[in-house]
Amino acid sequence: MKDTRFPKLVLGINALVPLVLLSWDIWRRRAGANPTEFITRTTGMLALIFLTVSLAVTPLRRVISANWLVKFRRMLGLFAFFYGVLHLMTYVAFDRFFNLKSVPADVFKRPFIALGMTAFVLMIPLAITSTNEMVKRLGGKTWSRLHRIVYLAGVAGVVHYWMLVKSDTRLPLTFAFVLAVLLGYRLLVKFAPPASVGTGSGGGRIFPAP
């Protein structure tokens, strides 16, 4: 796929649809009895979904030999960060009422907030270094190594979610399972014996070369 402008436009519009729907619900006062919780949960869920989908790109690209998928990875990651920023802003505005001094105490009081903060902070260098210019400046190897942090951000995000869910843990468990599969695949590719690692576009092997 050479010209990705149109598919990127489609992806961008689709990624913004949940935000439009959320804004519409708030505008029409249909955000439930607790709008803060509604907004926080929606933006948190979107951040985690985009992060997980961006993590799925590399394994999927290798398994189905669809290298073009990589062209959408940065956009997916940036949408994860974008919804993470909205999530954090909702927390700061409606949970802390802009009292930034109360944030550190809350981090210590509620461990799931600490995990959320960790996930968010880990996403910052990834967003900053997402430009072509930064890839060039850091060099491909360093950039790739740095971007492995994304798995830590994913783990922190899932644990954050798991910790705040009180009874029904099925959804956080599902995220944890998907994350474990994606991370497991990456580790297998890295440490599998060379014989099981194919070359080129896959060659029908389980672990095509990176």
Ligand code: HEM
């Ligand atoms: C920036 C620091 C963060 C703070 C302060 C924070 C805070 C919160 C709060 C207060 C809630 C609502 C808890 C409740 O209603 O009981 C929440 C929910 C959630 N957060 Fe975060 N969070 C942060 C970062 C993140 C990040 C980076 C992700 C994803 C990668 C994330 C994913 C989620 C999810 C999935 C939920 C639950 C959604 C649901 O219940 O459907 N959070 N967060």
